[in-house]
Amino acid sequence: MAGTRQILFIQGGGAGAHDEWDAKLVDSLKRQLGDGYEVRYPRMPEEDDPSYARWSTAIRREMTDLDDGAVVAAHSVGATILINLLADRPPEPELSAIVLIAAPFVGAGGWPGTEFELPPDLGARLPQGMPVHVFHGLQDQIAPPSHADLYARAIPQAWVHRLPGRDHQLGNDLTEVAKTISLDELGPTRG
Numbered sequence: 001m002a003g004t005r006q007i008l009f010i011q012g013g014g015a016g017a018h019d020e021w022d023a024k025l026v027d028s029l030k031r032q033l034g035d036g037y038e039v040r041y042p043r044m045p046e047e048d049d050p051s052y053a054r055w056s057t058a059i060r061r062e063m064t065d066l067d068d069g070a071v072v073a074a075h076s077v078g079a080t081i082l083i084n085l086l087a088d089r090p091p092e093p094e095l096s097a098i099v100l101i102a103a104p105f106v107g108a109g110g111w112p113g114t115e116f117e118l119p120p121d122l123g124a125r126l127p128q129g130m131p132v133h134v135f136h137g138l139q140d141q142i143a144p145p146s147h148a149d150l151y152a153r154a155i156p157q158a159w160v161h162r163l164p165g166r167d168h169q170l171g172n173d174l175t176e177v178a179k180t181i182s183l184d185e186l187g188p189t190r191g
Helices: 017-033 052-063 077-088 146-154 175-182
Strands: 005-010 037-040 071-075 097-101 132-137 159-163
Touching (some): 005 017, 005 052, 017 175, 052 077, 132 146, 132 175
């Protein structure tokens, strides 16, 4: 779609997450962004049993259809997988920003696990100069708000947006995410 900014939104995991939960986030994002944006929302394979191997393959395939300047956004475990795959290998095409929403931190201080464990030098592995935004509800009982602090330490150049009164689904309201994208607040990263 010529003249539109592309947003690739990756769902979270769990039975029914695509249709019953995260579709509400995508609807909010589309409504808040309005015209001039194309929000893509692919279904991840076996959503009730997220796997780095399956999901990263599907996400990379989706990214090949994006134009330079697209934004990638992801929710929950989808965000954890997304940031991990971007740290493993630079994306193609050249993205304008990474947006993580209610992302669980897997590793020291966060959730235990080996398949999604984030590297200690996560920030250094991401493309230099690419803005990273971390949005986290302060009432999140699935991925505690302390996970946003872990991301802040692992990605020192990230902007962390702590949202009072918001849960894991951010109250199905992505107003702040849309504002960040639409106002071109994505700009160069802070260092």
